[in-house]
Amino acid sequence: MRAWINGVGWMTPAGCGMGRAGSEQPLCAGQLDIPTRAQVFEEPDKRFGRLDPFSRVGLAAVAFCLRDAGEEHWTEKRPIGIVASSRYGCLGTDVAYLETMLPDGGKLASPNLFAYTLPNCFLGEAALRFGLTGNSLLLNQKDDNGLCAVRFAMEELSWSGQQGVLAGFCDLPFSEMGLEVDFPGSLFFLLGREPDARGVTYGELRLSGDQLFFKDKVVPDFSALVKACLGAHFINRFPGNKFQGKPACRDKEAVKR
Amino acid sequence: MSRVVLTRIATVTALGDGLGTLWQGLLAGQSGIAPIKRFDCNNYLSGLGACIDGLATPTEGSLLDAVLDRVVNEMGEVPPDCRLLVASTKGEIDRLENACRRGEKIPQAVLFEPLLEKIARRFKLSGRGMNINAACASSTIALIKGASLISGGHAEMVLVLGLDILSEFVFSGFSALQALSPDACRPFDCHRNGLTLGEAGVALLLMSEERARQSGEIPMAFVAGWGAANDAHHVTAPARDANGLILSIRQALKKADVGVDRVAAINAHGTGTVYNDAMELKAFKAIFGNGLPPVHGVKGSLGHCLGASGGVEIGIACRALQEQKIPGTIGCWEAEDEAQGMIGASAQSIDGEYLLCCNSGFGGVNGAVLLRKGDS
Numbered sequence: 264m265r266a267w268i269n270g271v272g273w274m275t276p277a278g279c280g281m282g283r284a285g286s287e288q289p290l291c292a293g294q295l296d297i298p299t300r301a302q303v304f305e306e307p308d309k310r311f312g313r314l315d316p317f318s319r320v321g322l323a324a325v326a327f328c329l330r331d332a333g334e335e336h337w338t339e340k341r342p343i344g345i346v347a348s349s350r351y352g353c354l355g356t357d358v359a360y361l362e363t364m365l366p367d368g369g370k371l372a373s374p375n376l377f378a379y380t381l382p383n384c385f386l387g388e389a390a391l392r393f394g395l396t397g398n399s400l401l402l403n404q405k406d407d408n409g410l411c412a413v414r415f416a417m418e419e420l421s422w423s424g425q426q427g428v429l430a431g432f433c434d435l436p437f438s439e440m441g442l443e444v445d446f447p448g449s450l451f452f453l454l455g456r457e458p459d460a461r462g463v464t465y466g467e468l469r470l471s472g473d474q475l476f477f478k479d480k481v482v483p484d485f486s487a488l489v490k491a492c493l494g495a496h497f498i499n500r501f502p503g504n505k506f507q508g509k510p511a512c513r514d515k516e517a518v519k520r
Numbered sequence: 521m522s523r524v525v526l527t528r529i530a531t532v533t534a535l536g537d538g539l540g541t542l543w544q545g546l547l548a549g550q551s552g553i554a555p556i557k558r559f560d561c562n563n564y565l566s567g568l569g570a571c572i573d574g575l576a577t578p579t580e581g582s583l584l585d586a587v588l589d590r591v592v593n594e595m596g597e598v599p600p601d602c603r604l605l606v607a608s609t610k611g612e613i614d615r616l617e618n619a620c621r622r623g624e625k626i627p628q629a630v631l632f633e634p635l636l637e638k639i640a641r642r643f644k645l646s647g648r649g650m651n652i653n654a655a656c657a658s659s660t661i662a663l664i665k666g667a668s669l670i671s672g673g674h675a676e677m678v679l680v681l682g683l684d685i686l687s688e689f690v691f692s693g694f695s696a697l698q699a700l701s702p703d704a705c706r707p708f709d710c711h712r713n714g715l716t717l718g719e720a721g722v723a724l725l726l727m728s729e730e731r732a733r734q735s736g737e738i739p740m741a742f743v744a745g746w747g748a749a750n751d752a753h754h755v756t757a758p759a760r761d762a763n764g765l766i767l768s769i770r771q772a773l774k775k776a777d778v779g780v781d782r783v784a785a786i787n788a789h790g791t792g793t794v795y796n797d798a799m800e801l802k803a804f805k806a807i808f809g810n811g812l813p814p815v816h817g818v819k820g821s822l823g824h825c826l827g828a829s830g831g832v833e834i835g836i837a838c839r840a841l842q843e844q845k846i847p848g849t850i851g852c853w854e855a856e857d858e859a860q861g862m863i864g865a866s867a868q869s870i871d872g873e874y875l876l877c878c879n880s881g882f883g884g885v886n887g888a889v890l891l892r893k894g895d896s
Binding site for chain 1: 560562563564609610613616617620621625626628630631632633636637648649650651652653654655658661664665668669671672674688689692693694695696697698748749750751752753754755756763764767771881882883884885
């Protein structure tokens with residue numbers, strides 16, 4: 264199974280960013296700020312403010328990934344799927360919903376919050392904004408190397424007629440339960456059946472058995488795949504983009520700590 | 521490409537344990553919808569649900585444990601090298617609800633990882649598997665994943681396990697969304713006004729044809745085709761033009777290389793909400809035109825079992841193909857104009873080898889599975 268990595272986008276403690284405008288590894292520990300609409304979309308977006316934090320973070324990463332791949336704007340819906348992995352899903356939203364439901368015997372249960380107590384709903388938000396009609400789902404599993412969504416997406420491309428699949432993760436820390444995540448936030452790759460239409464791509468990804476290879480080198484984990492993609496070759500390849508990468512993770516981390 | 525066979529199915533629903541019991545109940549026109557005793561419904565739009573009979577409410581733990589126990593008992597042993605695909609929208613959500621209600625620390629057990637570990641242990645599987653969350657199409661999408669793994673030669677056996685309980689968390693949410701019917705739901709009826717929630721556990725064992733033969737398993741049905749697509753329209757409402765479901769069905773027919781004239785019947789999602797049922801009928805008309813085969817839905821009997829619903833319906837569809845009969849659509853007392861002559865409250869005979877199953881869910885998800893009659 265083969266695919267091309269045509270875009271990388273994220274919303275992490277490093278901020279919102281994308282591969283072709285970033286120069287540092289975006290996966291890092293630290294405080295995750297929930298993005299505002301203006302950080303993600305240039306135009307007003309009526310629904311963004313109603314989204315729960317989990318959906319905002321995931322949607323931001325998808326938006327930056329598609330922007331990175333030159334696939335943000337569309338006129339006709341396209342067969343692109345989304346596969347996201349998450350250990351904790353929308354647990355924070357579940358608790359927020361319960362805080363509206365439990366008092367007064369359910370009288371004040373929030374319909375808006377309830378709509379986001381399904382962790383796949385942010386995929387629906389992404390699908391409707393970007394016209395993505397491929398298969399969309401969220402995975403929960405023990406995933407030691409973080410690559411389960413990428414592998415799943417490769418398999419999707421092998422059996423379906425989808426032209427591409429967004430594959431990545433979305434996880435927010437949940438301090439009430441003492442749950443920390445190695446890399447809070449969200450990051451997505453756009454895997455294409457073909458290289459980027461603009462003739463540029465990060466490289467070829469291959470799945471052989473359970474083993475992933477990027478540019479013919481073994482991919483040990485998700486973080487290594489991100490690093491391998493964000494080589495110097497792509498830095499400022501598309502200058503002038505309004506949404507340049509935020510301060511590098513390392514610098515920001517230094518401030519936070 | 522390996523052919524994919526469904527060899528064993530276990531169901532636990534409001535109509536009892538086991539596919540045989542469920543099938544007989546459906547043919548007899550029974551409904552498991554009844555007043556809910558599990559929690560106080562005074563402040564909700566409805567007091568009705570299709571609860572599994574005899575589930576003990578644990579002081580610690582989750583009702584899902586009891587459903588899982590009964591599914592394991594029904595299913596019996598499965599080969600330990602099966603891949604595990606779980607399909608649950610909210611897992612052990614009652615644990616979270618109880619912890620928040622009591623102001624206690626939230627236990628790790630509310631997460632999916634411990635649930636997957638427990639399921640693997642109960643079935644004595646070597647791998648822990650994954651949970652697939654695709655809202656109310658979760659088990660359909662999980663079965664599609666399993667079928668594609670087997671068909672592509674990446675797995676020989678996959679156990680798909682759909683599990684969801686009727687919790688106050690979910691019930692209150694659908695009530696807040698104004699999606700619950702005050703009375704038992706009426707799928708495809710012209711007076712339908714919302715859904716009724718249910719709960720279920722379902723296990724489906726998929727195998728490559730060769731492995732099934734080696735294991736002495738008799739195919740109940742073949743998974744001949746499948747498709748999945750997003751509406752890209754709205755997070756909680758179906759697309760009025762049914763584009764996602766139409767795409768899914770077309771993919772399933774194409775994958776199976778089957779013309780519409782060979783589909784003997786359709787098992788619809790049929791939630792009983794105005795928009796879902798209208799969307800489905802639009803999709804069916806777009807695909808089948810004037811040759812629309814008989815359609816039925818089971819949510820008037822079982823309620824909407826969320827992530828488990830697709831799996832239960834695929835089990836029923838296997839039996840329908842074997843018996844060449846589809847159960848009546850309980851609640852469809854006066855079919856809406858578009859469904860006249862195609863959907864009714866009585867069981868109907870069918871004639872053919874293929875049956876189409878469809879499910880849709882929040883997030884714009886749609887899944888379609890085309891089953892072919894098995895050998896028994």
